[in-house]
Structure formats: structure tokens, C-alpha cells
Amino acid sequence: xxxxxxxxxxxxxxxxxxxxxxxxxxxxxxxxxxxxxxxxxxxxxxxxxxxxxxxxxxxxxxxxxxxxxxxxxxxxxxxxxxxxxxxxxxxxxxxxxxxxxxxxxxxxxxxxxxxxxxxxxxxxxxxxxxxxxxxxxxxxxxxxxxxxxxxxxxxxxxxxxxxxxxxxxxxxxxxxxxxxxxxxxxxxxxxxxxxxxxxxxxxxxxxxxxxxxxxxxxxxxxxxxxxxxxxxxxxxxxxxxxxxxxxxxxxxxxxxxxxxxxxxxxxxxxxxxxxxxxxxxxxxxxxxxxxxxxxxxxxxxxxxxxxxxxxxxxxxxxxxxxxxxxxxxxxxxxxxxxxxxxxxxxxxxxxxxxxxxxxxxxxxxxxxxxxxxxxxxxxxxxxxxxxxxxxxxxxxxxxxxxxxxxxxxxxxxxxxxxxxxxxxxxxxxxxxxxxxxxxxxxxxxxxxxxxxxxxxxxxxxxxxxxxxxxxxxxxxxxxxxxxxxxxxxxxxxxxxxxxxxxxxxxxxxxxxxxxxx
Amino acid sequence: xxxxxxxxxxxxxxxxxxxxxxxxxxxxxxxxxxxxxxxxxxxxxxxxxxxxxxxxxxxxxxxxxxxxxxxxxxxxxxxxxxxxxxxxxxxxxxxxxxxxxxxxxxxxxxxxxxxxxxxxxxxxxxxxxxxxxxxxxxxxxxxxxxxxxxxxxxxxxxxxxxxxxxxxxxxxxxxxxxxxxxxxxxxxxxxxxxxxxxxxxxxxxxxxxxxxxxxxxxxxxxxxxxxxxxxxxxxxxxxxxxxxxxxxxxxxxxxxxxxxxxxxxxxxxxxxxxxxxxxxxxxxxxxxxxxxxxxxxxxxxxxxxxxxxxxxxxxxxxxxxxxxxxxxxxxxxxxxxxxxxxxxxxxxxxxx
Numbered sequence: 001x002x003x004x005x006x007x008x009x010x011x012x013x014x015x016x017x018x019x020x021x022x023x024x025x026x027x028x029x030x031x032x033x034x035x036x037x038x039x040x041x042x043x044x045x046x047x048x049x050x051x052x053x054x055x056x057x058x059x060x061x062x063x064x065x066x067x068x069x070x071x072x073x074x075x076x077x078x079x080x081x082x083x084x085x086x087x088x089x090x091x092x093x094x095x096x097x098x099x100x101x102x103x104x105x106x107x108x109x110x111x112x113x114x115x116x117x118x119x120x121x122x123x124x125x126x127x128x129x130x131x132x133x134x135x136x137x138x139x140x141x142x143x144x145x146x147x148x149x150x151x152x153x154x155x156x157x158x159x160x161x162x163x164x165x166x167x168x169x170x171x172x173x174x175x176x177x178x179x180x181x182x183x184x185x186x187x188x189x190x191x192x193x194x195x196x197x198x199x200x201x202x203x204x205x206x207x208x209x210x211x212x213x214x215x216x217x218x219x220x221x222x223x224x225x226x227x228x229x230x231x232x233x234x235x236x237x238x239x240x241x242x243x244x245x246x247x248x249x250x251x252x253x254x255x256x257x258x259x260x261x262x263x264x265x266x267x268x269x270x271x272x273x274x275x276x277x278x279x280x281x282x283x284x285x286x287x288x289x290x291x292x293x294x295x296x297x298x299x300x301x302x303x304x305x306x307x308x309x310x311x312x313x314x315x316x317x318x319x320x321x322x323x324x325x326x327x328x329x330x331x332x333x334x335x336x337x338x339x340x341x342x343x344x345x346x347x348x349x350x351x352x353x354x355x356x357x358x359x360x361x362x363x364x365x366x367x368x369x370x371x372x373x374x375x376x377x378x379x380x381x382x383x384x385x386x387x388x389x390x391x392x393x394x395x396x397x398x399x400x401x402x403x404x405x406x407x408x409x410x411x412x413x414x415x416x417x418x419x420x421x422x423x424x425x426x427x428x429x430x431x432x433x434x435x436x437x438x439x440x441x442x443x444x445x446x447x448x449x450x451x452x453x454x455x456x457x458x459x460x461x462x463x464x465x466x467x468x469x470x471x472x473x474x475x476x477x478x479x480x481x482x483x484x485x486x487x488x489x490x491x492x493x494x495x496x497x498x499x500x501x502x503x504x505x506x507x508x509x510x511x512x513x514x515x516x517x
Numbered sequence: 518x519x520x521x522x523x524x525x526x527x528x529x530x531x532x533x534x535x536x537x538x539x540x541x542x543x544x545x546x547x548x549x550x551x552x553x554x555x556x557x558x559x560x561x562x563x564x565x566x567x568x569x570x571x572x573x574x575x576x577x578x579x580x581x582x583x584x585x586x587x588x589x590x591x592x593x594x595x596x597x598x599x600x601x602x603x604x605x606x607x608x609x610x611x612x613x614x615x616x617x618x619x620x621x622x623x624x625x626x627x628x629x630x631x632x633x634x635x636x637x638x639x640x641x642x643x644x645x646x647x648x649x650x651x652x653x654x655x656x657x658x659x660x661x662x663x664x665x666x667x668x669x670x671x672x673x674x675x676x677x678x679x680x681x682x683x684x685x686x687x688x689x690x691x692x693x694x695x696x697x698x699x700x701x702x703x704x705x706x707x708x709x710x711x712x713x714x715x716x717x718x719x720x721x722x723x724x725x726x727x728x729x730x731x732x733x734x735x736x737x738x739x740x741x742x743x744x745x746x747x748x749x750x751x752x753x754x755x756x757x758x759x760x761x762x763x764x765x766x767x768x769x770x771x772x773x774x775x776x777x778x779x780x781x782x783x784x785x786x787x788x789x790x791x792x793x794x795x796x797x798x799x800x801x802x803x804x805x806x807x808x809x810x811x812x813x814x815x816x817x818x819x820x821x822x823x824x825x826x827x828x829x830x831x832x833x834x835x836x837x838x839x840x841x842x843x844x845x846x847x848x849x850x851x852x853x854x855x856x857x858x859x860x861x862x863x864x865x866x867x868x869x
Contacts, residue, residue: 014861100524177530251861264862336522341530348524362529369523370531376590377636379536380804382755385811391860393809396853420860425528432534433636439526 011259013252015387016244017426019177019342021216026302026309027180031188033313034299034326036110039088040317041353042079043095044069045103052079054106060087063117065293068106077149078139081117082295082315085110096320096338096355100348108317122291128154131203131288138287139294139356144171144182144248144277145339147357150284153267153274154203166272168209169257170197170281173241175214175248176340179360181298182278184311186213186220190227193278196285197236204274208235210257211278214247215240245342246424250275252389264420279359299354301327303337305363317353323361324350335369337362342425376433378402384427384437390420394427394437401440410451413444421445536635540595542753546744547602547799553740554606557664557733560679561610564686568617569601573625580630596635600624603643606795607839608650609702611677611685612657619653620646640846641806648839659835661702663725664733703731704791704835707782716779721786730789738794745798754802757814762797763788765822773830781830791829792838796821800838806846813849813856820845 044052052069062068062081069079085108093105125131136151170193174182186193197209213220224238241247241256251262253275260271268275276284279297286292295316302309307328314323320336337344338358354361384394393416400412418441427437554562577597581588604620624646632638651658662677677685701709703726710720720726727735748754766787773781787793792800801807801821808817821841828837859865 255861261862261864264860266862333520334523335525335529337527337529342528344527344529346524346526346529347522349521364529369529370525372525374587374590376536376594377634379539379596379636380807380809381539381753382804382809383534383752385809386752386755389861391858393857396809396857416857417860417863420862429528429530429532430534432536432539434535436526 010239010241010256012242013244013247013255013389014391015385015389015426016246016252017387017429018243019245021243022178022302023180023183023216026178026300026311027183029308029310031184031298031311031313032326034315034318034323036083036112036114036315037318037322038109039319040082040085040108040110040315041093041319041351042068042082042106042108042317043093043097043103043353043355044079044106045095045097052077054090054104056087056090056106058087058090061085061111062087062108063115065117065295068108077141078137078293079106079316080139080293080295081108082317083108083110084113084115094348094352096345096347096352096358098345100345100352105353125199125288128203128205131199134288135203135284137293138283140280140283140287141294141356142277143279143283143297143356143359144174145343145357145359146250147355150276150280153269153276165204165269165274166207167258167274168197168201168204168206169253169268169273169275170200170209170211170278171248171250171253171275172211172213172220172278173248173253174340174359175243175245176342176344176360177245178302178362179300179340180302181300181311181359183213183217183220184300185282185298186217186278187223189282190220190223192285193281194224194227194231194233194236195289196281196283198233199284199288200274200276200281201235206274208237211236211238212241212253212257213238214243216243245426246389246422249389249422249424251422264417294356297354297356297358299323299358300360301363302360303333303363304368305330305333305365314354316356319351319353320347320361321350323354324363329363330365332365333363334366335362335364337364342429343423370434373434375435378431378433378435381432383430383432387426387430389424389426390417390422392417392421394441397421397444398435398437398440401444410444410448413441414448418444418448536594536596539753540599542748542751543599543799544595544602546747546753547606547741549740549744550606550737550795551602553733553737554610557736558610558662559677559682561662561677561682561686562605564682565605565608565610565612565617566602568614568686569605569621570598572618572621573597573601576621576625577630580626580634584630584634586634591635594635597625600629600642600646603795603799604646607643607647607792609658609661611660611662611682612650612654613685614687616650616654616657620650622646623649636805638805639849640843641800641803644800644839644842644846648843651834651839659701659705661705664731701725702791702835703734704829708835711780717782718779728789730786730791734791735789738789741794741798745794748798748802754798755811755814757811758802758807758818759797761815761818762793762801762822765819766793766826769823770826770830773826787826787829791836793822793825796825796838796842800842801845806842806849808849808852808856810853810856810858812858813852816852816856817845817849820848 052071054069056062056068062085064081064084066081067078068081071077087106088109089107092102094100095103125134132151132154140150142148142150172182172186201209211224221238221240228236239257246252247256250268254268254271254273255261262268263270283294296313298311299314300311301323312323336347336350338347339345339360341362344362378395378398380395388394397413397416397418400409421441423438425438431437551562574597581591601621604624608616624642628640628642628645629638706723706725707720725731745759749756767784770784770787774783801818808814824841824844825837828834828840
């Protein structure tokens with residue numbers, strides 16, 4: 001038995017899929033450098049974060065490792081020149097994200113000199129704040145996919161004072177088929193990953209770290225365990241988790257390893273966990289011990305259109321076309337996917353640069369991709385319920401979002417927890433009616449978010465309007481009250497006058513009468 | 518140089534599951550029971566299957582044309598086949614031809630397409646068809662054949678030849694023939710018996726009764742059970758509906774039986790007679806007209822069982838499965854609303 005870091009025995013998350021791995025062909029060959037392409041396109045964004053501001057101009061000569069864009073926002077990250085060269089363009093370009101959405105991109109034409117920026121040798125960080133700052137300076141973001149700036153995960157607890165991260169999980173469970181870059185990295189750099197993990201333990205002030213790997217990869221655990229034993233490290237354990245998609249999902253992996261569920265809408269910190277990808281751990285090692293910012297990463301180039309699938313060490317910004325040519329890509333590509341086949345994004349063309357989060361380029365010919373058949377109606381078979389790792393009712397969500405001929409009822413979708421969907425695609429995959437369910441959930445989420453935004457704005461406007469109305473009403477009432485008082489006073493004066501004059505007249509009459517007598 | 522690629526959304530790799538395959542497995546799982554039916558009650562059911570399937574597909578085709586739906590995907594999805602086969606397993610194998618035609622009209626046209634076609638029906642189509650037949654042609658439903666096990670034993674009943682069967686179904690039957698070749702269904706026999714103030718033990722001493730249910734019937738139930746296991750194994754259905762339905766039937770009928778076993782059937786008689794086994798594995802498991810959450814499925818199936826037992830024990834129809842299913846179909850959306858499961862991270866008792 002492995003020495004389990006937690007008291008609970010390994011638990012399971014609900015549902016999931018057993019998929020064919022397709023990993024071996026790309027994992028077996030050693031990592032090869034992709035070299036320097038003729039241009040690099042560095043997109044200035046974290047996947048869901050905020051764009052960084054360029055600090056270079058067109059025509060500038062930049063050195064390898066030089067900062068070319070800095071964060072203007074706590075979620076923004078630094079970008080560094082992956083090699084020396086000349087900035088040829090700073091403009092909006094399609095990126096390797098969802099729908100190849102456009103973002104500000106710095107294009108560098110490499111000069112082939114690989115001239116490093118001379119940096120003064122930094123001392124190793126003394127405390128967690130220095131570690132976090134060095135991680136930030138190196139432009140490290142979560143390299144597993146979501147692209148969350150790495151340093152934020154450790155800053156959070158200082159902001160809320162509540163310091164409760166006890167476990168650091170290093171996620172080596174790449175559950176999507178085809179992708180093998182993390183496995184390759186663990187095989188090639190166990191020492192670096194362990195050292196990076198130790199720095200991250202210090203940054204999080206965690207008690208222990210778990211390196212989670214899937215049970216279908218053989219050699220990795222042995223290698224990591226040997227290193228841990230040699231270096232007599234006791235607070236890091238390597239744990240195998242069952243290969244069930246999406247076991248590498250943050251929430252699912254936490255459930256498997258700790259038995260706890262991250263409360264809806266909260267970060268893993270709520271259950272005392274900080275999670276980081278293995279590639280991120282390696283990047284942290286590079287940043288702290290080699291003073292090397294994040295300027296390259298291992299990318300799996302694979303798929304049935306690729307003749308020689310393997311992992312490449314590619315500079316950030318390397319165009320897809322360059323990698324595809326190196327890997328001998330055939331002409332029959334139907335889909336070029338960034339990421340895995342379950343959640344990856346299909347790219348419209350190959351003139352897009354890889355990002356810090358790009359773990360895989362998947363080129364699939366027509367006969368390997370999902371055929372474009374017209375979806376049949378949902379028969380409510382419930383297969384989606386069985387596989388949903390978030391324990392949702394996908395078919396009910398579809399019913400309310402699709403509306404079935406009537407107006408859709410997105411609020412019902414909210415009641416059915418659409419915001420807890422992690423968009424893993426398991427439901428779409430098993431659907432016998434071939435309905436692309438996740439598309440519907442994405443639509444509902446964005447629509448509801450938009451509606452909420454609009455409603456919040458409308459509420460604000462209404463409140464403002466109501467306040468103004470009330471103010472006007474009050475002023476009017478005050479004015480009226482004043483006027484009433486005045487007229488009342490005036491009226492009072494008149495009656496007094498009348499009374500006086502009446503009295504005077506009476507006196508006059510009386511005096512006249514007496515005079516007459 | 519700048520090639521463009523297909524940008525449809527994830528998942529990008531295909532799975533090999535389809536509506537057609539689901540329906541095909543349901544049909545295959547029904548086959549053992551149909552073969553048993555042929556063994557015990559002759560080729561009547563085969564003729565009824567041909568009749569029902571043909572009329573189901575004619576109605577399906579007509580409705581699709583009329584609703585301007587694409588023909589090919591919906592004709593080939595095999596859902597009409599499932600409806601037809603479930604229906605014929607409920608009706609008498611010697612029912613006249615129009616029974617199947619009318620039943621399929623109500624199943625396919627009214628219950629399925631008027632509600633919006635595949636996936637949108639509130640009621641189980643086969644049960645709608647069967648309920649209409651039960652009410653419209655009660656007499657033809659009470660005329661069954663005796664099981665073949667009996668034919669050798671008794672002098673009073675003789676088997677129908679195939680040509681006689683054809684005649685019977687297509688041109689009606691002579692009243693004189695009726696007594697010679699037919700027998701009541703076990704549940705109908707119990708009901709008539711009870712109405713005539715016989716006790717249950719006297720009634721079940723009749724030759725058409727077997728160990729638990731009717732002779733032959735109980736074996737068809739066994740084969741349905743095995744077909745159901747196939748569906749469970751293929752993960753087309755989950756355990757919730759069959760287990761809840763059968764267990765509730767046993768548990769709910771026990772107090773009645775203990776209270777007065779002269780009038781109320783034993784729990785096992787309930788299970789092995791009529792449509793309970795078919796409902797447990799093939800009808801209450803219909804996902805379209807049933808509940809979606811696991812808790813909902815349990816409630817739905819328990820409701821079917823309770824209503825069936827109540828109708829059998831106190832109602833004016835011998836069997837109540839069809840009505841129980843339809844009543845629960847109506848309640849399914851409400852049950853669904855009340856049983857939305859708590860997803861990951863929202864379970865009560867979890868961390869704040």
C-alpha cells in the first residue's frame with residue numbers, strides 16, 4: 001500500500017468515461033526541440049484572464065527572456081521574448097483559445113542569435129512571498145489548460161488571512177486521450193518536478209504534496225518514487241488514480257484524492273487544496289533555480305494525420321504550421337484541435353501560435369472525427385446522467401435550454417445547476433442522439449451571465465430612477481406643504497381682517513344708533 | 518498555403534452509440550419472451566407482430582410526412598418497432614386484426630406524434646394503445662388461448678391450426694368456437710371467480726394456473742426477466758426501476774394477502790401474472806415518459822407498483838399495469854421537479 005497522505009481511502013467521482021488512450025505513439029519517442037520558427041506569435045492573454053500591456057514597440061530588438069508585456073491587472077501575467085529578434089507587429093490575431101478568438105498578439109521575427117538578456121543573479125527566495133513574486137515575474141500560469149496565473153493561487157490566502165491550504169496537488173493526470181506531454185515531462189525531468197513541487201509547498205505553506213498520475217502510465221511512479229527515496233523527501237507522495245475521464249479535472253481529482261467536494265462556486269482552497277499542473281511545477285523550478293522565465297513548453301503533436309507523433313519542446317508563439325511540418329503532417333487533416341479530443345478547440349487554420357497552456361496539437365483526418373450527422377431528438381435515455389462527473393441532469397438542462405419548440409426557460413436551467421457544468425463533454429460523447437449538449441450549456445451560461453448583467457444594470461437604473469422620483473416627490477410635497485401653510489396664513493389674515501372690520505362696523509353702527517337717539 | 522479546417526465543437530472523436538442501437542437492443546431483449554409466447558400460445562403473436570409492426574410503420578411514415586420531418590433518420594430509429602412489439606406482448610394473440618391497427622393508431626399517431634414525436638411523448642405510446650384497446654374492445658382482450666401445456670391434458674380444449682388462427686384474426690370467429698379453443702387470462706379468471714364468490718384458492722386450482730401465475734405466463738415472465746438482465750448488462754436501463762417496481766409490488770401486496778388470502782392474490786402471484794415483469798424491465802424503464810433522476814426513477818416505479826396492486830385488488834379491470842403506467846407518466850414531470858439531485862459541491866452536509 002502506498003502511504004496515503006489522507007486518512008480517507010481513495011474515493012470516486014460520479015460517472016466518467018473509459019476512453020481509448022492513443023498516448024503511446026506520441027509518448028514513446030524522446031522530446032525533440034522544435035527549433036526556432038521564422039516567426040513567433042505571442043498572444044497577450046491568460047486563457048480567461050486579462051490581457052497584459054505590451055512594453056515594446058514595433059521595430060524594437062528584443063533579447064531572449066526580456067519582458068515584452070507586463071500586467072496591468074492582478075490577473076494579467078508577464079510575457080517574455082522566447083528568443084532574440086525584432087518585433088514586427090503588435091495587433092489583434094486569432095489565438096489558440098475558444099473559437100480562435102482574437103487577442104492582442106506580439107509578433108517577433110527571430111534573429112537566430114538566441115541572445116539572452118543578461119540578468120543579475122537573483123538569490124534563491126527566502127520566504128513564500130519571494131517565491132510567489134519570482135513565480136509572477138517568470139510569467140507562470142497554470143499550464144494544464146485553464147491558464148490561471150499561478151501566483152494568484154497563493155496570494156488568495158494572504159488576502160483572506162484564512163490560511164488553510166494544507167495539501168498541494170500536482171496534477172499529472174492528463175485524462176484526455178492523445179495528450180502525453182505531462183507523462184513525457186515526468187519521465188524526463190523527475191528531479192526538476194520534485195524540486196519545483198518543494199518550492200510550491202513552501203509557497204503554499206502546505207504540509208504535504210501529492211503528485212497524482214493515472215494508473216495507465218507505468219514507469220513514471222517508479223521513477224518519481226526512487227527520486228523521493230534518494231533525496232529522503234517525505235512530504236511528497238506519488239499516488240495513482242484510476243484512468244477515467246475526466247479524472248484530471250480539478251474538482252474530480254480533489255474528490256478522488258481527498259474524498260471531499262469543492263463547494264460550488266469556490267476555489268479548491270475551501271477544502272484546503274491548491275492544485276498545479278506538473279508542467280507548472282517544472283516551470284517553477286526553471287524560474288527559481290535557473291532564473292529562466294516561462295518561454296517554452298512541451299507540446300504533444302499527434303493525431304491520425306500525423307505520421308510521426310511525438311512531443312516537441314517549442315517556444316511560446318511557435319505557429320502550428322511549423323510544428324505540423326516537423327511532425328510530418330498529412331494533407332488529409334479535417335480538424336486541427338488545440339488540446340484534447342474531448343474539450344479541445346478546433347482551429348480554423350494553422351497560422352496561430354502556441355500558448356503557455358497549449359499542451360497538444362491534434363490533427364485528425366475525416367474518418368477519425370465525429371461525423372456531422374443531424375442530431376436526433378433527445379429520448380431522455382439518461383446516459384448523460386450516468387456519465388456526468390458533476391452529477392447534473394444533462395437531459396433536463398437540454399429540455400429547458402432547447403425549449404422544444406417553445407420559449408426556452410433559462411432560469412430553470414439555472415435551477416438545474418447549469419453553472420456547475422465543467423464542460424468536460426462526457427454527455428455529448430455518450431449521447432445516442434448525437435446532440436452536442438455542451439454547446440447548449442455554454443450558450444445558457446453566457447446568456448444567463450449576460451441577462452444577469454443586464455438585469456443588474458437595469459436594477460441599478462431602476463433604483464436610480466426610483467430614488468429620483470422619490471426625491472422629486474419629496475421636494476414637491478415640501479413645496480406644496482409650504483404653499484398650503486402660506487395660503488392658510490393668508491386666509492387667516494383675511495378672516496381676521498373681515499372679523500375686525502365687522503366688529504368695527506358693528507361698533508360704528510352702535511355709536512351711530514346711540515347718536516341718533 | 519492557408520488551409521482551413523473544420524471548426525465544429527468538441528468532442529472531436531466519435532462514440533459508436535446511437536438511438537437505433539438502443540432500440541435494437543430493446544427488441545433483442547424482448548425476443549426470448551416472444552419465443553416463449555410462441556411456444557405456449559402458438560403463432561398468434563407472430564401474426565399480431567406483423568400486423569402491429571406494419572401498421573406502426575405506416576402510421577409513422579404518414580405522420581412524418583404530415584409533420585414535414587425527415588423520413589430516413591426517424592424511420593430507421595426502430596422506436597416504432599419497440600412500440601409495436603411491446604404492444605403485442607400485452608394483447609391477446611387471437612385478437613381481431615383491427616385491435617392492432619387501432620392500438621397502433623393511438624400509440625403512434627396520438628401518443629407519439631401529436632405530442633411532438635420521438636422524445637417528446639408524455640405517455641408511453643404502447644401503453645396508450647393498449648389502454649385504448651382495453652376500454653374499446655374489452656371482450657377481445659378477455660379471450661386468450663390456453664397454454665400449450667394444458668392442451669394435451671384436457672379434452673375440452675383443442676389447439677388452433679394456423680389456418681384457423683388466420684381466420685380467427687382476420688374474419689372474426691364463430692361464437693360456438695369460443696369455448697372450445699379459448700381460455701381466460703389468469704387475472705381475468707381470478708376476477709370473474711371472485712365476482713362469483715369463489716375463494717382464491719378455489720380459483721387457482723383451475724388448470725390454467727401454474728406455480729405462481731398462470732401456466733405459460735410465469736415462464737414468459739421469466740424470459741422477460743432474462744431479457745431485462747440483458748438490458749441491465751448492456752447498461753440500457755439502470756437497476757432503479759426494475760428493483761423498485763418488483764420490490765414495491767412484493768411489499769405492498771403482502772399486507773392485503775395476509776389480511777385476507779381468499780380475496781387478495783399472493784405477492785408472487787402479482788409478480789408472475791399480467792404485465793408486471795414487462796413493466797418492470799421494458800415499460801416503466803422507458804426514459805422518455807419516465808423520470809430522469811435516480812431518486813425520481815425509484816418513486817416512479819414504486820408508484821406504478823402501488824397503483825397496479827390497488828387496481829388489481831379493488832378495480833374493475835383484471836390488470837392495472839397500463840393504467841398505472843399512464844398515471845405515473847402524468848406525475849413524472851412533477852416528480853422530476855421535486856427530485857433534482859444535488860450536484861458535485863452542493864451536497865447538504867458538505868463543507869460550507
